[in-house]
Amino acid sequence: MNTKLLRKTNLSLDREELMVNETLFHNANGYLGVRSNFEEGVPEGVGSIRGEYLNGFYDFADMPQAEKLCGLCEEKQTMLNVADTQTIFLSVNGENFSLFGGEVLESARELDMAQGVTRRQVSWRSAGGAQVQVESTRMASFAMLPLFTIEYKVTAVTGCQLQFSSLHIGSVKNYCDPSDPRVAAESPQYLHAAPAELQDGVSYVTAKTTRSGLTVTSAVKNVISAPAQESLRAEGSSAEYTASLSLKAGESVTLTKYTVLCDSVRYGDCRAQAARLVAEAAAQPLSHWYEKQREYLDKYWESCAVQVKGDDDLSRAVTYNLYQLIQSVGKDPHSNIAAKGLSGEGYEGHYFWDTEMYMLPFFSLTRPDLARNLIQYRHTILPYARENARIMGHQKGALYAWRTIMGKECSGYFPSGSAQYHINGDIAYSVVNYYLLTKDVDFLAECGAEILFETSRLWIDAGSWYKGTFRINDVTGPDEYTCIVNNNYYTNCLAKYGMYWACRTYQILKDAGKLAPVAEKIGLTREEIEGFREASEKMYLPYDEELDINPQDDSFLQKKVWDIAATPKENFPLLLHYHPLYLYRFQVCKQADTVLSHFVMEDYQSLSTMKNSFQYYEKVTTHDSSLSTCIFSIMASRLGMPEKAYEYFGESSKLDLFNTHHNTKDGIHTANMGGTYMAIVYGFGGLRVKEKGLCLAPALPAGWESYQFRVRYEDALIGVTVDRDGGHLSLVEGSPKTLYLYDRPVDLHDTLTFPTGIAPAPAAG
Ligand code: BGC
Numbered sequence: 196m197n198t199k200l201l202r203k204t205n206l207s208l209d210r211e212e213l214m215v216n217e218t219l220f221h222n223a224n225g226y227l228g229v230r231s232n233f234e235e236g237v238p239e240g241v242g243s244i245r246g247e248y249l250n251g252f253y254d255f256a257d258m259p260q261a262e263k264l265c266g267l268c269e270e271k272q273t274m275l276n277v278a279d280t281q282t283i284f285l286s287v288n289g290e291n292f293s294l295f296g297g298e299v300l301e302s303a304r305e306l307d308m309a310q311g312v313t314r315r316q317v318s319w320r321s322a323g324g325a326q327v328q329v330e331s332t333r334m335a336s337f338a339m340l341p342l343f344t345i346e347y348k349v350t351a352v353t354g355c356q357l358q359f360s361s362l363h364i365g366s367v368k369n370y371c372d373p374s375d376p377r378v379a380a381e382s383p384q385y386l387h388a389a390p391a392e393l394q395d396g397v398s399y400v401t402a403k404t405t406r407s408g409l410t411v412t413s414a415v416k417n418v419i420s421a422p423a424q425e426s427l428r429a430e431g432s433s434a435e436y437t438a439s440l441s442l443k444a445g446e447s448v449t450l451t452k453y454t455v456l457c458d459s460v461r462y463g464d465c466r467a468q469a470a471r472l473v474a475e476a477a478a479q480p481l482s483h484w485y486e487k488q489r490e491y492l493d494k495y496w497e498s499c500a501v502q503v504k505g506d507d508d509l510s511r512a513v514t515y516n517l518y519q520l521i522q523s524v525g526k527d528p529h530s531n532i533a534a535k536g537l538s539g540e541g542y543e544g545h546y547f548w549d550t551e552m553y554m555l556p557f558f559s560l561t562r563p564d565l566a567r568n569l570i571q572y573r574h575t576i577l578p579y580a581r582e583n584a585r586i587m588g589h590q591k592g593a594l595y596a597w598r599t600i601m602g603k604e605c606s607g608y609f610p611s612g613s614a615q616y617h618i619n620g621d622i623a624y625s626v627v628n629y630y631l632l633t634k635d636v637d638f639l640a641e642c643g644a645e646i647l648f649e650t651s652r653l654w655i656d657a658g659s660w661y662k663g664t665f666r667i668n669d670v671t672g673p674d675e676y677t678c679i680v681n682n683n684y685y686t687n688c689l690a691k692y693g694m695y696w697a698c699r700t701y702q703i704l705k706d707a708g709k710l711a712p713v714a715e716k717i718g719l720t721r722e723e724i725e726g727f728r729e730a731s732e733k734m735y736l737p738y739d740e741e742l743d744i745n746p747q748d749d750s751f752l753q754k755k756v757w758d759i760a761a762t763p764k765e766n767f768p769l770l771l772h773y774h775p776l777y778l779y780r781f782q783v784c785k786q787a788d789t790v791l792s793h794f795v796m797e798d799y800q801s802l803s804t805m806k807n808s809f810q811y812y813e814k815v816t817t818h819d820s821s822l823s824t825c826i827f828s829i830m831a832s833r834l835g836m837p838e839k840a841y842e843y844f845g846e847s848s849k850l851d852l853f854n855t856h857h858n859t860k861d862g863i864h865t866a867n868m869g870g871t872y873m874a875i876v877y878g879f880g881g882l883r884v885k886e887k888g889l890c891l892a893p894a895l896p897a898g899w900e901s902y903q904f905r906v907r908y909e910d911a912l913i914g915v916t917v918d919r920d921g922g923h924l925s926l927v928e929g930s931p932k933t934l935y936l937y938d939r940p941v942d943l944h945d946t947l948t949f950p951t952g953i954a955p956a957p958a959a960g
Contacts, residue, residue, distance in 0.1 A: 196507045196511075197309075198507065198510045198511040198514045199307065199308040199309040199496075199514055199518075200305060200306070200307055200308070200309075201219075201305060201306040201308070201511065201515055201852075202303060202304070202305040202306075203216070203303065203304050203305070204301070204302070204303040205301065205302060205303070206302050206303070206304060208241070208294060208295065210241060210242035211242065211860065213237065213241065213242055213243060214242045214243065214244055214860035215854050215859045215860050216231060216304060217230045217231045217232055217243065217244060217539075217860070218230065218231075218538045218539050218851075218859050218860055218861070218862055218863060219231070219306070219851065219852065219859065219863075220304050220305075220306050220313045220315075221313075221522075221537070221538040221539075221863075222312075222313055222333050222334060222335035222343065222522075223335050223522040223523060223536060223537035223538065224335040224336060224337050224340055224522060224526070225250060225340070225521070225522065225523060225524050225525050225526040225530070225537075226249065226250055226340035226341065226461075226525070226526055226527075226530070227247065227248065227249055227250070227335055227340065227341065227343055227456050227537065228246075228247070228248045228249075228250070228335065228522070228523075228536065228537020228538055229246070229247045229248075229281060229333070229335060229343055230244060230245065230246045230247075230538065230539065231304070231313060231315075231333070232244075232245045232246075232281055233294065233315075234281055234282060234283040234284075234285075234331060234345065234347065235282075235283065235284050235285060235291065235292055235293055236282065237294075237295065238293075238295050241295070242860075244370045244539060244540065244860065244861075245276070245279060245281070245367075245370075246276040246369070246370065246539070246540060247276060247277055247278055247279065247280065247281070247343075247454075247456070248274055248275070248276060248277065248537050248540075248544065249274075249275075249277055249411065249456060249458050249460075249537075250274075250525050250530040250531075250533065250537055250544075251460050251525065251529050251530035251531070251600060251601070252274065252275055252277065252409060252411060252458045252460055253272040253273055253274055253275060253404075253407055253409070253544065253600040253601060254272070254273060254275055254385040254386070254404040254405055254406055254407045254409070255270050255271070255272055255273075255405075255406040255407050256270070256271055256272070256273050256379075256383070256385070256406075257269065257270060258270055258271045258605075258607045260607075266586045266587060266588070267609065268604045268605065268606055268607060268609070268612075268613065270603075271543070271605035271607065272407070272543075272544075272545075272599065272600040272601055272603065272605055273369065273379060273385070273543040273544065273600075274533065274540065274543055274544020274545075274600065275369060275385050275386060275404065276367050276368065276369045276370070276540070277367070277386065277402070277411050277413065277456060277458075278363070278364060278365055278367060278388075278400060278402070278411075278413040278454075278456070279362065279363075279364035279367050280343070280362075280363050280364075280413055280415050280452070280454040281345065282361070282362040282364065283331075283345070283347055283359060283360070283361045283362070283450065283452065284359070284360040284361075284362075285327075285329065285347075285349065285357065285358070285359055285360075286357065286358040286360075287319075287321050287325045287327055287355050287356075287357060288321060288323055288325045288355050288356050289323075289356070290321040290322060290323055290325070292319060292321075292327070292329060294317065294319075296321075296322065297319055297320055297321045297322050298319065298320045298322075299317060299318070299319055300318040300319065300320060300326075301316070301317070301318040302315075302316065302317045302318070303315070303316045303317075304316075306515075306518075308492070308514055308515070308518040309489065309492060309493075309496075310485065310488060310489055310492070311334060311337065311488040311489065311491070311492045312332050312333060312334045312485065312488070313332070313333050313334075314330060314331070314332050314333075315329075315330070315331045315333075316328070316329070316330045317329045317330075318352075324353070325351075325353050325355040326351075326352035326353045326355075327349050327350065327351055327352060327355065327357075328349070328350040328352060329347070329348070329349055330347075330348045330350075331345055331346065331347045331348070332345070332346040332348075333345050333346075334481075334484065334485070334488055335522070336476075336484055336487070336488060337487070337488055337491040337492070337521075338484065338487035338488060338490075338491060339472065339475070339476060339484070340526060341455045341456050341457050341468075341469070341472055342453065342454070342455055342472065342476050342484070343453075343454040343455075343456070344451065344452065344453055344454070344476075344481060344484065345450075345451070345452040345454075346449060346450075346451050346452075346481055347359075347449065347450040347451075347452065348447055348448070348449040348450075349442070349447065349448055349449075349450075350442075350445070350446070350447040351442035351443065351444055351445065351446055351447070352444060352445075353444055354441070354442065354443045354444050355441065355442055356439070356440075356441045357439065357440055357441065357442060357448065358437065358438070358439045359419070359436075359437060359438045359439075359450050360435060360436075360437050361415075361417050361435070361436040361437075361438075361450060361452055362433060362434070362435055362436075363391065363398045363400065363413065363415040363433060363434040363435070363436075364432075364433045365386075365388035365389075365391060365400030365402055365413065365431075365432035365433055366384070366386070366388045366402075366431070366432045366433070367386070368382045368383075368384060368385075369382040369385070369540055370382065370540045379540065379543055383405075384405075385404055385405055386402040386403070386404060386405075386411070387402060387403050387404075387405065388400050388401070388402040388432035389401050389402065389403075389432065390429065390431060390432055391429035391430070391431070391432055391433055391434040392429065393427055393428075393429050393434065394470070395474075396416060396417075396427060397414050397415065397416045397470070397473050397474075397477075398414070398415050398416075398427065398429060398434030398436070399412055399413070399414050399466060399469060399470070400412070400413050400432050400433075400434070401465065401466050402432070407601075409458060409459050409460060410458065410459040410465050411456060411457065411458045411459070411465060412456075412457050412458075412465040412466045412468075412469040413454065413455070413456050413469070414454070414455045414456075414457075414469040414470065414472075414473040415434065415436075415452065415453065415454050415455075415473075416452075416453045416473055416476075416477045417436040417438070417450060417451070417452050417453075418450070418451045418453075418477065419438045419440075419448065419449070419450050419451075420448055420449040420450075420451070421440055421448045422440065423438040423439055423440035423448070424438065424439045424440070425437065425438045426438075438450065451481055453473060453476045453477050455469050455472045455473040455476060456469075457469040457472065460529050460530075461527065461529060492521075495521050495562075498561045498562055498905070499517060499557075499560075499561040499562075499872075499904060499905060500903060500904055500905040500914065501513060501514075501517060501872065501875065501876075501902075501903070501904045502901075502902065502903050502904075503875070503899060503901075503902045504899065504900040504901045504902065505898055505899035505900040505901070506898060506899060508849075509844075509845065509848055509849075512848040512849050512852055512871070513848055513871060513872075513875065515851075515852060516848060516851075516867075516868035516869075516871045516872065517868070517872060519536060519538075519851075519863050519865065519868050520532075520554060520557060520558075520865065520868055520869060520872070522536060522537070522538075523536030523537060523538075523863075523865050524554070524558065524565050524568075524569070525568060525569070525572065526565070526568065527568060528568045528571035528572045528574075528575055529572070529575075530572065531546040531550050531569055531572050531573075532546065532549070532550045532554055532569070532865055533545060533546055533862075533865070534546070534547050534549050534862075534864070534865060534866065535861060535862025535863055535864070535865065536862065536863050536865045538862040538863045539860070539861045539862025539863070540861060540862065541858065541861030541862040542598070542861075542862075543605070544600060545598040545599060545600060545605055546598070546599055546600065547597065547598050547618075547866075548597075548615070548617065548618045548621040548622075548673075549822065549865060549866035549869075550569055550625075550866075551569075551573075551618075551621040551622050551624065551625035552621050552624070552625075552791070552795070552866075553822060553825075553865075553866035553867070553869040553870050553873070554569075554865060554866065554868075554869035555569055555570075555625045555628065555629070555869075556625075556628060556869070556873060556877070556884075557869050557872045557873070559625075559628055559629045559632050559633075559884075560632065560876070560882075560906040560907060561905070561906065561907065563629070563632065563633050563907060566625075566629050567629070567638065569625075570625060570626055570629060570638075570642055570643065570646075571642055573595070573622050573625075573646060574641075574642040574643075574645065574646060575602075576595075576596075576599070576601070576602030577593055577645060577646065577649060578602070579596065579599075579601070579602030579603050580593035580594055580595045580596070580602065580649070581593045581649065582603070583595070583596055583603070583604050583613075584653055584656075586604075587613065589653055589656040589657060590656055591652040591653070591655070591656045592649050592650065592651070592652030592653030592654075592655070592656050593619075593646075593649035593650060593652070593653060594616065594618075594619060594650075594653050595618045595619055595622055595650075596613070596618075597612045597613050597614075597615050597618055598612065608775075610671060610678035610679050610775065611671055611675040611678050611775070614669070614670055614671040614678060614679055615670070615671045615672070615673070616653075616657065616667070616670040616671075616686060617670070617672060617673065617683070617685055617686040617689055619650040619653055619654070619689075619690075619693065620650070620686060620688075620689025620690050620692065620693050621689065622646060622650065623646060623647050623650045623651075623689070623692070623693035623696065623697075624689055624692060624693065624795065626639075626642075626643040626646050626647060626696075627643075627647075627692070627693075627696045628884055629643070630643060631884045631885070631886065632884055632889075632907065632908055632909070633907075633909065634909050636703060636704070636707050636709065637709070639700060639703065639704065640704055640707070640709040640710075640712070640713060643700065644700050644701075644704055644710075644713045645713050645716070645717060647693060647696055647697040647700050648697050648700075648701075648713070648717060648719055648723075649717065650693055650697075651693055651694045651697040651723075651727045652723065654667065654690045654693065654694055654727075654730065655694075655723075655726055655727065655730060657670075658690070658730060660733075661735075663733060664733050664734070664735035665729075665730040665731075665733045665734050665735060666681065666682055666687075666735045667681075667682060667683070667686055667687055667690060668681040668682065669681065670683055670686050671683070672684070672685045672686050672747065672748065672788045673685055673786055673787065673788045673791060673822070674747065674784040674785050674786055674787075674788035675770070675785045675786070675820070676769065676770075676778045676779065676781075676783050676784055676785040676817075676819075677747060677748065677751065677778075677779060677783075677784065677788075678775070678779050679779075680747075680748035680749065680750060680751070681748060681749040681750065682735055682736075682737050682748055682749045683747065683748045683788070684736060684737050684745045684746065684747055684748065684788075684789050684792055685747075685788050685789060685791060685792040687734050687735060687736055687737075688734075688736060688792045688795075688796045688799055689792070689795075689796070690730075690731075690734060691730075691731045691734035691736070691796075691799075692731075692796060694727040694728070694730055694731035694734075695727075695728075695731040697724070697727045698724055698727050698728045698731070701719075701724050736799065737749060738804070739752060742807060742811065743803055743804050743807045744789075744804060744807045744808040744811050745789050745792070745793075745800060745804060745808050746789075747784070747788050747789050747812075751782060752782070754780055754781055754782045755780065755781050755782065756781065756782045756783075756814075756815060757778075757781040757782060757783030757815060759783070759814075759815070759817060767817060767819060768785075768817070768819035768856075769783070769785070769817060769819055770785070770819060782815045783815055783816075783817065784812060784815055784816040784817065785816075785817060785818075785819045785820045785823070786816065786818065786819070786820035786822050786823035786826075787812070787816065787822070787823045787826035787827060787830075788812070789808055789812055790808065790809055790812050790816075790826055790827060790830050791826045793805040793808060793809070793830055793833075794826055794829050794830055794833070794877070797833070797883070798885075802834070805830070805833070805834060806834045809827075809830050809831070809834055809836075813827065818846075821850055821856055821864035821866065821867040822866045822867060822870065824843045824844075824846040824847040824850075824867075824870075825843070825844070825847040825867060825870025825871055825873060825874045825878075826870065827839075827843045828840045828841075828842075828843035828844040828847060828874040828878050829873060829874055829877050829878040831843060831878075832874075832877075832878035832879055832881065832894065833878070833881070837894060837896060837897065838897070840874070840878055840879070840896070841896045841897070841898070843874070844871070844874045844875075844878065844879075844896075847867055847870055847871045847874055848871045848874075850864055850867050851863050851864055851867075851868075875902060875904065876904050876906070879893065879894055879895070879896055879902065879917070880892075880893045880902075880904065880915060880917070881893055881894065881937075882906070885935075887935065888932075888933060888934060888935055888940075889906070889908045889913075889932070889934050889935070890934070890935040890936075890938065891915065891922075891924075891934060891935070891936055891937075892936070892937045892938070893915065893917045893922045893951050894917070894951055895917050895918065895919065895951055900918060900919065901916060901917060901918035901919070902916075902917055903915060903916040903917070905927065908932060908934075909929070909930075909932070910928075910929040910930055911926060911927075911928060911929030911930060911932050912926075912927040912928035912929060913925070913926060913927065913932070913934075913943065914926075914927050917951055920948070921948055921949055921950045921951050922936075922948065922949045922950075922951045923946065923947070923948050924943050924946065924947040924948075924949075925945070925946045925947075926943050926944065926945055926946070931943060931944040936949060
C-alpha cells in the first residue's frame, strides 16, 4: 500500500465535507498556502472558504474592548487572503463546467506526498451531452517558495468546443463567521489593490494593507499547450486570460497557470521580484518544478524516516501529519508555524506555544536548520515581548505574546490568553531542547541566551517569595478551562527549568568566552543570575500528599468535579456551551496540563506521582483541545499503559483526516500533527532529550510489526528501528555517541541491537 498517497473518490458535495476537503488537500510550502478550492468555484450559498495566504503577512485590525481597562489589547493582527489566482472557468460547448450542473460521472481527489502535488480528477457530461475529463494538478513549490502552479488538463471524450477563462483577482476578502470564536467575526477590506497591469503576457496586481504598511504583488502567467485564440485583459484590480479552441474526441489540452506571490516582509521591491520570479518559473516546463519538488521531498522523508508497519491507515495518517508539518513550517526567520498552518483562517494565522512544545521538537530532531529559524523568529520579536511585559506592568524582562504574527499580543480575552505566561517557559524550553541536541554554543550566544535571560527576568518580576519558596500567582496554565490561578504546576516547572538554564547558559557562555556581547547588550548582572538560581531551586511545585499527585494549581482540588460522562455529547467542546466562569469553578480540563509537565519535566517527580496524576487527570479531561490526546498517549507509554497509549495515539493521528474536532474546515491542527510524531518518538520510542544526553526506552505497540525513525544528535544521525526481534540502533552518520537506553549508558559506534519491552526505569528525584 502506498502510504504517501491520500485518495478520496466520488466526493460528496455536502457543504461541510467540501470545506473539509478544501483544507485537507490544500497546497503549502511554509511561505504560501492555497486552499484546495474548486477552480470553477461553487454556487452561491454552498460552503467554501476561498483563500491564498502568506505566512507572516498580516494587517492590523481593531479588537475593541467593551470595558477599556488598562493594558487590554485593542488591536490584533490577522493573516490575509492575498489574491485569488485559482479561478479557472471552463466552458464546454457553451455550458459551464461545474460539479453542480451537468452530470458528474466520476470524481476523485488525491494528495501525493511523495511528489508534493494534489490532483483533482472529474469525468463530466454536460446537459447537452458533451463529455470531458478534467484533471488539475496543483503545487506549492518547495524549490521556489513564491511559486504556486496549476496544471489544468482537459481531455475531450466527445469532440467539443472549449473556452478557458482564467482569472487573477486582486481584490479579495477574508472569511468570517460571527458565531464561532475560533475564526474572525467580521471581514473588512484589508487589502487595497492597485489596477492590474499587463506586461509580456503576465498580469500583476500590487496590493497594500490598510494599516500594517505591507505590500504584496501577485503575478500570473497562463500558458496553453495547443493553438488557441487567446486574449489577456485587465479590468480594475483583476485580469482575465481567455483561450478558445476545439478538440476532437480523445484530444487533450493543458492550461498551465503560474502564480508568483511576493510580499514586502521578505522582498524590498515586490513588483520587480515577482517579475523576475514569474519569468524564471515560466521559462521552465512544469516537469522541471515537479522534479525539484520530488527531490526536496525525497530528502525530507529521508531526514525523518518515520515508518510504521502493521497498520496501514495509521501509517498513512502519520505520513499525512508529517507532510503537513513541512507544508506549514516557515522557511525563514520572518515567520513561524500558525496553529492552522497555511490551510485556513482559523485562529487568523496566529502563532502560539503550539510551535515550541509540539512542533519544534520534531524539527530540532530532524531538521535543525528549520528549528533555528523558528527560534530566530522568537529572538527577532523580543523587543515586542519586552514591550508586552511593560504593558502587563513588569519592570524587567520580556513576556511573549500569547498569540501573534509580528510580535504584538493579539489575545482578545486575557484570562485564557495573555495570562498564559507559560509561553515564556515554552520558548525557553525550546531553546534548551535545541541546544541539547545540537550543542551549538554560537547560536546560544547569538539568540538563545537573550531569550533565556529575558524570560527569567520576567519570572523574577512576576513571582514572589512566600515562606521560603518562590511562587507565581495569577496565571493561566495550558488548560483553558481553569484560568487565573496561583502556582500552576506546569508554569512553575517550566519557570524553574528556564531559570536553571539561564544560569547554565551564563556559565557555558562564560567558559566559551562568549558571554560579554549579550550580557552587555541587556545589562545582565551576576546578582541577577544568583536570583534566577535561588528562585529556580526554591520554586514551589504543588503536591498533594494524600493523593500523591501534583494538583494543577493551588485551588484545583477544592473545586467540584465536572461529570464528563453525564454531559450530553452535543455540549462538547464545553467552551461553546458554558460560560467560561462556570467552567472555571470545576475540576475539568480542556487539555493536558500537569500531565504535559510530567512529560517534559519527568525528573521533577517520582514515577508514582506521575502515575497517580495521570489517572486523576484522565477522569477530568475532555480533550476539547487538539493538543491533548497526543500527550496522554506519550505519558501512557511512559507509565506502562501500552493499550491506552495506542488508543490515544489513534485519536491524535486521525484527528484531521476524520474531522473528529468538527472544525477542520477552518484549517488543520498543526500542533496535534507534531504531537502525533511525538507520540511515536517520545511515546513508543521513549526518547527524551536530557542534559546528560539522549535517552531512549522503546517498546513496540502490540498490533505493529515495526516502526522506525531517525534523529539528529550533535554531529550524528541515528536510526532507530523497533520490531518484534527487539530494538536496533544504527549510527547512520557522524561520530560514536554515548546514549541512555532504559536509563543505562550504552556506546553506539556502529549498530546495536537490544531487547525491548523493559519497563522504563524510575525517574530520579
Ligand atoms: C488550545 C491552546 C492552543 C490553541 C491554538 C486552543 O484550543 O487550548 O492550547 O494554543 O488552541 O492551537
